Amino acid sequence: MLDDTVEIRRSIAPGPVDKPAGAGASDASEASGPTEATSVREMMRLVAQLYYLRELGQPEIAALTGFSISKVSRLLAAARAAGVVRISVEGAPSEPTALARALSDALDVEAWVTPGQETSPALAARLCAVAAAPRLAEELPNEGAIGLTGGYTVESLVAALPSESRPKAVVVPLVGGWDSSNPHLNSNEIARHMAERIGAAARLLHAPGLLDNEATTAALLSDSAVTATTRFWGELRLALVGMSGAPRFAPGYGTVMDRLDEAGRDRLAAKGAVGDVAGHLVRLDGSFVQDEWERRTISIPVETLRKVPRVVGIAAGANKVETIVAGARTGLLHVLITDEPTASAALELVRSGR
Numbered sequence: 484m485l486d487d488t489v490e491i492r493r494s495i496a497p498g499p500v501d502k503p504a505g506a507g508a509s510d511a512s513e514a515s516g517p518t519e520a521t522s523v524r525e526m527m528r529l530v531a532q533l534y535y536l537r538e539l540g541q542p543e544i545a546a547l548t549g550f551s552i553s554k555v556s557r558l559l560a561a562a563r564a565a566g567v568v569r570i571s572v573e574g575a576p577s578e579p580t581a582l583a584r585a586l587s588d589a590l591d592v593e594a595w596v597t598p599g600q601e602t603s604p605a606l607a608a609r610l611c612a613v614a615a616a617p618r619l620a621e622e623l624p625n626e627g628a629i630g631l632t633g634g635y636t637v638e639s640l641v642a643a644l645p646s647e648s649r650p651k652a653v654v655v656p657l658v659g660g661w662d663s664s665n666p667h668l669n670s671n672e673i674a675r676h677m678a679e680r681i682g683a684a685a686r687l688l689h690a691p692g693l694l695d696n697e698a699t700t701a702a703l704l705s706d707s708a709v710t711a712t713t714r715f716w717g718e719l720r721l722a723l724v725g726m727s728g729a730p731r732f733a734p735g736y737g738t739v740m741d742r743l744d745e746a747g748r749d750r751l752a753a754k755g756a757v758g759d760v761a762g763h764l765v766r767l768d769g770s771f772v773q774d775e776w777e778r779r780t781i782s783i784p785v786e787t788l789r790k791v792p793r794v795v796g797i798a799a800g801a802n803k804v805e806t807i808v809a810g811a812r813t814g815l816l817h818v819l820i821t822d823e824p825t826a827s828a829a830l831e832l833v834r835s836g837r
Contacts, residue, residue, distance in 0.1 A: 527562035534559055535568065575618070586819070586826050589833045590811035595820045597799070602824070604734035604800030605635070611799035611822040612639035619723070619795065620644055622818075623681060626651035627720035630783065631674060632761050633660045633692075634725030635736045636797050638667035641677045648682035655715045657722060657788075658762045659690035659781030668692065668737060686712045690781045692762075693742045697778045704781065716783045721793040724761040726810050728802030747776060758806030760796065760815060761788060767805050767837060769812025785815070793817050804828040 533539045533547065534555075541559075545552045562568045579587070579594070586594040597614035601607040619640065623629060629652055631637055654677045656670035666672060671687045678685035689708050694700045703709055727738045730748040739759060740748065751774060755766040762782025764772035771785065788794060797820040798807050808829050811819055821829070 523561075524565065524567060527558050527565060527567045530555055530558040531562045531568045582823060582826050582830070586821075586830050589830055590808065590819065592811045592816050593818045594826065595818060596826045597820065597822045599799075599822045600824060601822070602801065604728075604802045605736050607800040607822055607825065608636040608734075608736075608798070608803075609639045611820065611825075612636045612797065613643040614822075615797060615820045616640050616643035617645060619820075620647065620681070622721065622793065622795065623647075623649065624652060624720040625649050627653075628715040628718045629654050629677070629683070629721050629723070630657040630716065630719045630791070631670070631677060631723040632656070632658045632725045632782075633668045633670035633673055633739075634727065635667045635734075635738070636799065637723060637725040638673050638676075640723070640797060641673055641680060644677065644680040646680060646682070650682055650684075652681065652683035653686055653715065654678040654681075654683050655686045655712055655719075656688040657716065657724065657783040658692055659688055660692040668739065686715060688712045688781070692739065692781060693776070694779050694781070697775065700779050700781060709781075713783075716787050717790070719791045721795065722761070722783075722788060722791045724788075724794060724796050724816075726760050726796055726798040726803060726806045727758045728800070728806055729757050732802040734800060734802045743776065750774070751776065757809050758803070760806075760810045760813060763813075765806070765809040765813055767809050767812075769809055769814070771813070785813075788815055795820065797821070799825045801825070801828070804832060808832055 530544060530548070533544045534541070541552050541555045544555045563570070580596055583594045583596040586596065595615060595618060597611045599607065599610045599614070601610055626649070631654065654674045656674045658670050660668050660670040674687065675685045690703050694703065704713070727740055728734055730740050730743065730751040743751070751764060751772065754772045754774060756764045756772045757767050758765060762777070762780045763785055764774060764777050766772060794816050795818040796807070796810050796816040799822040803821070804825055807819060807821055807825065810816055
């Protein structure tokens with residue numbers, strides 16, 4: 484599982500050693516003086532020792548050596564490139580943490596718990612996404628369709644994915660969304676960005692997230708330009724879905740709930756909606772809320788999402804505690820990604836019997 488224990492180990496390659504007595508004649512010319520390459524490498528090693536082992540700052544090293552700060556910086560960069568300095572980062576633990584195991588048992592879903600103690604919903608969501616990105620990259624199929632929703636957390640995760648090459652994969656949006664004021668709700672741009680990060684193709688969904696009425700939504704879903712993309716929904720190998728918070732919660736960043744007016748927010752709150760999963764409104768017990776807002780939304784149908792072999796939901800922050808419990812209780816998710824504070828609060832909520 485994901486953990487916050489990260490240890491950086493640095494090793495510095497040793498300098499040249501003296502040659503033993505009796506070295507061959509071919510070595511004599513080398514012994515007469517260092518080559519330019521050797522001299523440069525030794526200077527890299529000296530600067531690296533001062534910086535990494537003696538923990539001096541670059542200005543201090545510049546003052547000691549007489550170099551400019553920019554030259555010190557170049558030597559440090561060259562030392563890493565040449566292998567004079569080798570940096571390794573301890574991998575994440577292979578076993579889930581106790582908190583992750585407890586949340587998995589409580590919600591009957593595979594839980595990944597990322598490190599962090601952030602209380603700001605925006606920062607919690609972003610850090611959770613960045614921490615989860617390497618692990619999610621390992622889950623992505625090498626071929627077939629990969630679906631994703633929009634959202635602040637999903638956008639952050641996609642931005643943190645390592646660059647890869649999956650030319651046989653195709654990324655498709657699972658919800659409509661053209662939103663110039665909130666780029667993280669533009670599912671097409673997020674799908675395009677993910678395709679670029681993992682070296683896959685992208686199919687765009689030419690539809691807004693919320694339409695004026697149900698008739699327009701139904702008509703658009705039958706349009707050939709839209710069905711050219713939505714047909715991939717039935718072929719998904721993996722779906723990455725975000726989850727919004729409650730209608731009345733203001734997390735500090737734009738959410739799909741911002742598409743509602745005050746009356747709409749009050750109406751959903753009265754119906755018990757604690758958020759949405761892939762465009763579908765949910766109650767704390769995992770049941771779905773029937774509302775005209777959902778029927779005006781372009782999103783993958785619930786029954787289609789249930790057939791996806793691997794559905795990964797991600798959410799973190801105080802505004803998402805009820806949402807992740809509700810999302811897990813829908814039975815849609817195979818994997819739930821959240822951070823430590825949200826996981827602890829969700830576990831407490833479940834154990835409270837609500």
